Amino acid sequence: xxxxxxxxxxxxxxxxxxxxxxxxxxxxxxxxxxxxxxxxxxxxxxxxxxxxxxxxxxxxxxxxxxxxxxxxxxxxxxxxxxxxxxxxxxxxxxxxxxxxxxxxxxxxxxxxxxxxxxxxxxxxxxxxxxxxxxxxxxxxxxxxxxxxxxxxxxxxxxxxxxxxxxxxxxxxxxxxxxxxxxxxxxxxxxxxxxxxxxxxxxxxxxxxxxxxxxxxxxxxxxxxxxxxxxxxxxxxxxxxxxxxxxxxxxxxxxxxxxxx
Amino acid sequence: xxxxxxxxxxxxxxxxxxxxxxxxxxxxxxxxxxxxxxxxxxxxxxxxxxxxxxxxxxxxxxxxxxxxxxxxxxxxxxxxxxxxxxxxxxxxxxxxxxxxxxxxxxxxxxxxxxxxxxxxxxxxxxxxxxxxxxxxxxxxxxxxxxxxxxxxxxxxxxxxxxxxxxxxxxxxxxxxxxxxxxxxxxxxxxxxxxxxxxxxxxxxxxxxxxxxxxxxxxxxxxxxxxxxxxxxxxxxxxxxxxxxxxxxxxxxxxxxxxxxxxxxxxxxxxxxxxxxxxxxxxxxxxxxxxxxxxxxxxxxxxxxxxxxxxxxxxxxxxxxxxxxxxxxxxxxxxxxxxxxxxxxxxxxxxxxxxxxxxxxxxxxxxxxxx
Numbered sequence: 001x002x003x004x005x006x007x008x009x010x011x012x013x014x015x016x017x018x019x020x021x022x023x024x025x026x027x028x029x030x031x032x033x034x035x036x037x038x039x040x041x042x043x044x045x046x047x048x049x050x051x052x053x054x055x056x057x058x059x060x061x062x063x064x065x066x067x068x069x070x071x072x073x074x075x076x077x078x079x080x081x082x083x084x085x086x087x088x089x090x091x092x093x094x095x096x097x098x099x100x101x102x103x104x105x106x107x108x109x110x111x112x113x114x115x116x117x118x119x120x121x122x123x124x125x126x127x128x129x130x131x132x133x134x135x136x137x138x139x140x141x142x143x144x145x146x147x148x149x150x151x152x153x154x155x156x157x158x159x160x161x162x163x164x165x166x167x168x169x170x171x172x173x174x175x176x177x178x179x180x181x182x183x184x185x186x187x188x189x190x191x192x193x194x195x196x197x198x199x200x201x202x203x204x205x206x207x208x209x210x211x212x213x214x215x216x217x218x219x220x221x222x223x224x225x226x227x228x229x230x231x232x233x234x235x236x237x238x239x240x241x242x243x244x245x246x247x248x249x250x251x252x253x254x255x256x257x258x259x260x
Numbered sequence: 261x262x263x264x265x266x267x268x269x270x271x272x273x274x275x276x277x278x279x280x281x282x283x284x285x286x287x288x289x290x291x292x293x294x295x296x297x298x299x300x301x302x303x304x305x306x307x308x309x310x311x312x313x314x315x316x317x318x319x320x321x322x323x324x325x326x327x328x329x330x331x332x333x334x335x336x337x338x339x340x341x342x343x344x345x346x347x348x349x350x351x352x353x354x355x356x357x358x359x360x361x362x363x364x365x366x367x368x369x370x371x372x373x374x375x376x377x378x379x380x381x382x383x384x385x386x387x388x389x390x391x392x393x394x395x396x397x398x399x400x401x402x403x404x405x406x407x408x409x410x411x412x413x414x415x416x417x418x419x420x421x422x423x424x425x426x427x428x429x430x431x432x433x434x435x436x437x438x439x440x441x442x443x444x445x446x447x448x449x450x451x452x453x454x455x456x457x458x459x460x461x462x463x464x465x466x467x468x469x470x471x472x473x474x475x476x477x478x479x480x481x482x483x484x485x486x487x488x489x490x491x492x493x494x495x496x497x498x499x500x501x502x503x504x505x506x507x508x509x510x511x512x513x514x515x516x517x518x519x520x521x522x523x524x525x526x527x528x529x530x531x532x533x534x535x536x537x538x539x540x541x542x543x544x545x546x547x548x549x550x551x552x553x554x555x556x557x558x559x560x561x562x563x564x565x566x567x568x569x570x571x572x573x574x575x576x577x578x579x580x581x582x583x584x585x586x587x588x589x590x591x592x593x594x595x596x597x598x599x600x601x602x603x604x605x606x607x608x609x610x611x612x613x614x615x616x617x618x619x620x621x622x623x624x625x626x627x628x629x630x
Contacts, residue, residue, distance in 0.1 A: 029445045032421045041482055045419075047489075049446050154421035161423070 013256065021234075023223045023253040025150070027073040031222075032158040034071060034192050035165070043069030073250040076240040077194065077209070077219030081247040084214030091216065093246040100218065101239040103185045105142040105255065106134070107229045110168065114147035118159055120168040121196055124177050134231045139183035142220070142236050145170065149190040150224035158192060169196025172207035179211045187212055188220030188236075220253060229255055261349060262292040262329065273329035294347050295326040298339050298361060311353065314511065319375065323347060323361050333359040334375055338367040350379040351600055353510070353560030355553075371598065374514060380600035381519035381562050384409035386461040391416045391443050391498060396573055397523065398466035399426045400590035402436055405464070408594045411515075414456055416441025418448070443467055443494035453501035458509070463502055464521040464593060467494045470575035474536025487541040495522075495545050499552055507559030519562045521593055522549050526567040526610040529617055532628050534579075553602070564596050569609025582608050 012018040025031055029046045036042060046068040052058025071077070079085030080092045090096055108130050113120045122145055131137060147168050149157060159166045169189060170178075178184045187194050187208055194208035204210045212219055220238055235256040240249035263272040267284035271292050278285050301321035304312060312318050319335040323345055331347070339345050345361040352358045360379055362370070371382055383405050390405070392398045393415035402413050413436045417424075420440050431438055439456065442448040443465075469490035471483050478484070509517035527535060528542035546565065553563035570576040572583040584607035592606040605611045616624040 029442065029447060032419070035422065042486070044482070044485070044489075045442075045445070047445060155423075158421045160421075 017259055019228075019257040019259075021225050021228045021255040021257055023225050023236075023255055024074040024251075025222055025224055027068070027250050030154070031073055032154050032192060033069070035158070035160060043071050045069070046072050068250060070243065070246055070248045070250075074222040074224070074253055075220075075248050075250045076238060077213065077221070077248045078240070078246065079213040079216045079218070080245070081219075082206075082209040082213035084210050085216060088216045091213075092243075093240040093249050094242045094244050096218075098239070100185060102235065102237050103140055103142055104138070104232075105144050105188075105229065105234045105236045106130075106137050107144045107146050107226055107231050107234070109146045109227075109231070111146055111148040111227070114149060114168045118166040118168065119196065119198055120147070122168070122170040122174050124174045127174060127178070130231075137178070137182045137184065140185045141182075142186050142188055143178055143182075143184050144188040144220075144223065144226055144229070144236075145190070146226040146229075147190050148227060150222075150226070159197065163198075164200070165192070165197030167191040167193075167197035169194065169199055170208050171196075172202050172204060172211075175207040175211040179215045179217060184217065186218035186220060188223050190221075190223050190226060192222060194219040194221050219248075223253060225255075229257060233258055261289050262325075262327070263287040264290040264292070271325070271327040271329055273325075273331055292325070293327050295364070296323040296331075296345050296347050296361070297326075298322070298335070298341050298343060298345050299324050299330065301335055301339070301341055315378070321361065323359070331359050333361040334379070336360070336362040336370070336376055337373050338363045338370065351562065351602060352379060355557055355562075355602075377514060381462060381564070381597040382408075383462055383594060383597050385411055385515050386518070387412045387414070387459045387515075388462040388464060389414045389416065389456070389460045389502070390464045390466055391441060391494075392466040392468060393417050393430055393438060394424045395466055395468040396426070396586040397468060397571065397589050399430055400586045401464055401466055401593055402430065402433065404587075404590035404594045405462075406433065406435055408598070410462075411435065412437060412459075414439050414460070416443065416452065418442035418444075443498050444489045446497050449494075449497040449501035453505065457502055457505040460502055460506060461509070461515060461517045462519045462521065462597065463498065463506065464523075465495065465498060466523060467491055468523075468573075469541075470535070470538055470573070472535055472538075472575070472578070474533045478537065484537050484541075487538060488544070491541045492544045492548065495548055495552075499548075503552065503556060506561050507556050510556075510559030510561050517559070517561060519564055519597055520552065520556060521564045521566065521597070523566050523568065523589060523593075524549070526569055526605065526613045527628075528567070530613060530621070530624050530628055562600060562602060564593075564601055564604065566592055566596060566604045566606055567610045567614070568606045569613070584609070 033043050033045055049065045051063045053062045078093045079088050085091050195206045199206050238253045240251045243249055263275055265279035265284050266286035268282040270281045272280055299322045303317045303319050305316050307313055321335045323333045324330050339361050344364040346364050348360050349357045350360045388405050388410045390398050390401050402415050405413050415438055417438055441452045469487055506517040525542040527539035528546040531539040549565050568584045570579045570583045572585050592604055596604045605614050
């Protein structure tokens with residue numbers, strides 16, 4: 001591509017001809033984090049501690065110390081996050097190719113199904129039906145599962161019950177198929193985790209993590225505003241923090257959406 | 261507690277170098293019989309002391325103790341001249357021990373006496389914040405404080421999106437207000453204090469974060485960090501958020517701000533290696549509580565530390581009995597507040613550790629190492 005085309009894109013972004021949609025939740029201490037059984041190590045929640053706020057601690061400036069786990073807020077999963085991807089080359093957020101941070105997306109709208117059933121699972125036939133309407137999912141595209149889950153209050157959002165979380169996600173077959181037959185670059189969800197709330201009971205457990213990361217692909221979760229994206233054609237910019245040997249990171253995810 | 265002569269058995273007051281009846285220098289402090297008779301009473305109307313000037317009229321009297329000495333004491337309203345009284349030592353607002361005379365028997369609404377309430381931190385009529393309602397101890401504390409007549413019990417719940425056992429019951433109780441509070445989060449503590457900081461008369465810190473393990477059998481510092489976050493930094497956040505307003509309201513009428521309660525492991529005093537890192541986090545909190553006590557003192561706010569051995573909760577499952585029932589901890593909170601105490605040991609384990617530590621600290625260290 002010639003530089004002038006790139007400048008044309010920048011101009012279109014600036015003019016609004018290309019819409020920029022923020023797919024990110026605000027990183028705050030209130031946002032639910034993943035809850036593991038208490039005997040396992042837990043993700044540190046987001047903490048924001050003032051260093052100074054135009055006061056005796058620093059008269060002219062405001063700044064904070066921030067701490068959080070790698071998997072808090074809207075965040076990115078690198079292949080090294082899962083045992084299946086532990087031995088792959090360039091599998092951490094600091095070593096992954098920078099070009100993988102920008103890729104187009106296919107958005108599969110399952111909001112109606114998820115509203116009916118919090119344990120809704122995405123299956124191959126559902127994706128095939130989507131392809132019937134929108135065309136075959138191209139390689140190196142993100143597949144984003146729209147459930148409108150991000151519009152819920154925090155309690156319904158995490159939807160924890162005595163037997164764990166009940167939130168929608170993909171089944172094992174569709175994850176294997178998307179990775180192996182469609183060659184997707186990654187899979188993104190609105191829920192906490194790329195996998196369904198009850199995915200620990202699937203075979204293999206946590207199939208999105210298992211198949212994505214085993215093949216060097218990525219995960220995005222806690223996304224919002226997926227309802228503002230077209231089924232195809234949006235371009236996702238997702239560049240995680242360059243944490244040394246990091247398994248993931250909170251990040252700002254934006255989508256570029258053309259006018260047609 | 262009065263001096264008693266080891267030689268002749270006579271009680272002495274005020275404290276002195278030699279026994280007033282036999283001149284023996286062997287005067288040790290010992291529990292004295294509490295009975296006495298009110299000889300004379302008076303009401304101070306224009307005291308020179310700035311504290312009492314704010315609180316006139318104030319009744320004091322001379323009590324002839326059954327065990328000998330005659331003592332000036334603060335008087336309960338229902339004490340009458342010539343009648344028997346029951347004496348006790350109380351901590352006043354400045355943290356000094358003073359003598360207080362109450363009628364020998366129970367009288368109606370005895371604990372509501374104005375002068376008695378100045379010496380104690382009775383939850384009756386007061387608004388209380390229990391900082392962690394997710395724990396069994398927190399939930400039992402809410403029940404006990406309500407039963408003791410607390411007007412409102414605010415109860416903090418962190419991560420309100422996360423359901424927990426006992427939640428329905430907590431939300432259903434009359435006069436109990438569930439509020440969002442993650443003490444380990446600076447902003448959460450500050451936000452809640454902005455809402456209710458001016459109403460909290462008693463703060464009961466029920467932060468609970470118990471994990472087994474010491475140094476070598478743990479990997480890394482994540483758990484230790486959580487322990488410090490929850491217990492130590494949580495304490496600091498609560499103190500900075502609620503302490504200043506509580507201290508300002510120490511003299512705000514009869515339902516003034518009165519007390520801060522910490523529930524600490526007795527292993528704050530001596531490390532128990534099986535829960536070694538937890539013990540250390542508790543020791544840090546104990547030290548901090550002494551700092552808080554000094555800083556709240558100018559406002560007359562008491563800091564009560566309640567020491568317990570292992571409590572009968574999930575994270576002490578592997579520890580054999582004896583364990584303290586959460587309800588016993590809750591009841592001790594109420595009784596400590598009603599008596600205006602600074603320190604309480606709940607259960608046999610806590611009491612035993614206290615005694616052994618006083619007797620032989622090195623021996624205790626070795627014993628805990630089994």
